[in-house]
Amino acid sequence: RLRAPLPPGPKGTLWHGNLHQLPWVEPWKVFTEWTKSYGPLIYLHAYGRNILIVHGFGPAADLMDKRALLYARRPKWSMAALTGRSQNIAFMDHNERQRKARALMQSALNPRAQREWGPVLEAETTKLIQNLVISPEDYKRHVKWYLASFINRFTFGFEIDDAHQKMADELSAHTQQALRPGRWVVDIVPALIYLPEWLPGMGFKRWASEAKAKFNSFVDVPFQAIKRSVMSGSDDRCMVANMLREIMQGESKFDEPALISAASSIYTAATDTTAAILLNFLLLITTHPEVQQKAYAEIREIVGSDRLPHLADQASLPYINAVMKEVHRFNPVTPMIPRSPVQDDNYNDYRIPQDTWVMFNIWSIAHDSTLYADPDVFRPERHFASSKAEPEMDPREFTFGFGKRICPGSALANAQIYLVISTILSVFEVRPPLNDEGREEMPPIAYTSTFVSFPKPFSCRFVPRNNGLAQQLALMI
Numbered sequence: 175r176l177r178a179p180l181p182p183g184p185k186g187t188l189w190h191g192n193l194h195q196l197p198w199v200e201p202w203k204v205f206t207e208w209t210k211s212y213g214p215l216i217y218l219h220a221y222g223r224n225i226l227i228v229h230g231f232g233p234a235a236d237l238m239d240k241r242a243l244l245y246a247r248r249p250k251w252s253m254a255a256l257t258g259r260s261q262n263i264a265f266m267d268h269n270e271r272q273r274k275a276r277a278l279m280q281s282a283l284n285p286r287a288q289r290e291w292g293p294v295l296e297a298e299t300t301k302l303i304q305n306l307v308i309s310p311e312d313y314k315r316h317v318k319w320y321l322a323s324f325i326n327r328f329t330f331g332f333e334i335d336d337a338h339q340k341m342a343d344e345l346s347a348h349t350q351q352a353l354r355p356g357r358w359v360v361d362i363v364p365a366l367i368y369l370p371e372w373l374p375g376m377g378f379k380r381w382a383s384e385a386k387a388k389f390n391s392f393v394d395v396p397f398q399a400i401k402r403s404v405m406s407g408s409d410d411r412c413m414v415a416n417m418l419r420e421i422m423q424g425e426s427k428f429d430e431p432a433l434i435s436a437a438s439s440i441y442t443a444a445t446d447t448t449a450a451i452l453l454n455f456l457l458l459i460t461t462h463p464e465v466q467q468k469a470y471a472e473i474r475e476i477v478g479s480d481r482l483p484h485l486a487d488q489a490s491l492p493y494i495n496a497v498m499k500e501v502h503r504f505n506p507v508t509p510m511i512p513r514s515p516v517q518d519d520n521y522n523d524y525r526i527p528q529d530t531w532v533m534f535n536i537w538s539i540a541h542d543s544t545l546y547a548d549p550d551v552f553r554p555e556r557h558f559a560s561s562k563a564e565p566e567m568d569p570r571e572f573t574f575g576f577g578k579r580i581c582p583g584s585a586l587a588n589a590q591i592y593l594v595i596s597t598i599l600s601v602f603e604v605r606p607p608l609n610d611e612g613r614e615e616m617p618p619i620a621y622t623s624t625f626v627s628f629p630k631p632f633s634c635r636f637v638p639r640n641n642g643l644a645q646q647l648a649l650m651i
């Protein structure tokens with residue numbers, strides 16, 4: 175009787191709750207509209223679950239930072255477990271193994287460790303630019319290959335081939351399928367997980383166990399190969415080999431299960447997110463030639479036009495850094511962050527029941543007009559102080575998440591995104607595609623409604639600048 179009420183939300187039906195009202199196309203935009211009727215906390219009931227959509231930087235920080243332990247858990251995704259992702263850092267409960275795996279990943283990626291991976295990143299980025307010089311029309315394939323190739327060299331130390339890339343694409347599609355809300359009956363009735371595969375209606379279990387077997391071999395085969403190599407005394411250098419050596423010599427605070435979790439999470443966590451932001455950069459720079467001109471002018475002035483920018487140049491390129499922030503803000507890579515409180519909570523006089531799916535609307539923070547003037551305009555200049563105002567908030571304060579589950583790969587992501595943006599702009603002018611009459615036509619700016627939000631398919635052209643860099647790179651091949 176004395177309990178606080180649930181937050182407000184649209185009225186649902188007795189049987190289906192709010193299922194029929196759930197938006198499927200860019201739901202984060204629809205939920206932002208709904209705040210005008212219901213305020214920043216919107217409560218829904220669907221798929222047999224309590225769902226809470228939270229808006230605003232303040233409430234996100236209050237719950238995920240100030241009540242960090244209470245909101246450190248992800249919602250339960252039965253299909254994530256069935257497809258073998260249960261040891262993945264991103265889906266695990268916030269337990270001892272998860273904490274160790276996060277800390278291990280962070281220590282392998284921190285600025286000191288950058289001495290080890292920085293040169294590999296620069297070499298792989300140069301290869302990306304060379305591939306763009308050879309076949310610019312295949313740019314999407316080159317970007318995906320580049321991300322997979324770097325992350326494999328970083329984690330396992332080996333170069334990838336076509337078969338590996340095909341398998342990686344398949345696994346990434348499985349992950350996106352497994353996470354689709356409403357796609358699987360077992361996510362609504364978790365007890366189905368215990369029924370045998372051969373029963374009618376259990377087709378999802380067969381699909382999941384095949385997906386699981388593929389995922390396990392994708393990670394386990396290279397892991398075991400490196401372990402054998404390290405045990406035979408090799409001096410391989412990569413995250414798994416370096417950490418295994420320290421663990422075996424008793425010089426590490428980490429252990430093998432934490433290393434397996436880190437190694438099996440890094441590929442999924444790093445490649446789709448970074449691909450989404452790099453493709454978004456290409457779309458936004460194609461459609462904003464004035465931004466591109468300013469960015470290139472800065473590179474020409476600071477770096478010159480006879481070499482590619484290096485990681486060490488980043489601090490001297492403020493406009494490139496502002497472009498990077500604005501790409502993060504304009505369409506956040508993960509527009510909604512899911513968490514689930516481990517016990518009942520009260521916030522702003524409302525009750526949030528234990529196990530609620532709490533979805534933090536990151537897109538709406540990025541488009542909040544109290545934080546960003548003209549939020550729907552792509553304008554890197556907003557990230558500089560002016561005579562009238564301070565710089566607007568760095569969006570990476572929320573696009574990488576909050577609290578105990580904040581992205582452990584942000585240092586690598588920041589370095590990699592900067593390097594790709596600056597090297598592409600120093601070698602190419604990125605221009606709109608030509609239409610049937612041979613005239614340039616701007617691609618529409620539109621995004622997918624998936625968990626990781628990508629630009630919808632679009633085209634652009636890579637026109638080599640007349641500074642000779644493209645020819646120089648072609649000669650090095």
Ligand code: HEM
Pocket residue numbers: 263264265276279439440443444445447448451507508511512573574575576577578579580581582583584586587
């Ligand atoms: C543009 C690039 C990236 C963006 C925007 C991004 C964003 C995010 C976000 C929003 C989360 C959820 C945070 C939360 O719940 O508070 C996350 C989690 C995670 N990210 Fe990233 N990420 C990026 C790149 C990377 C890279 C390069 C790596 C690894 C090398 C990585 C590894 C992870 C892992 C392991 C998690 C799960 C953490 C956990 O659940 O405890 N991410 N990322």
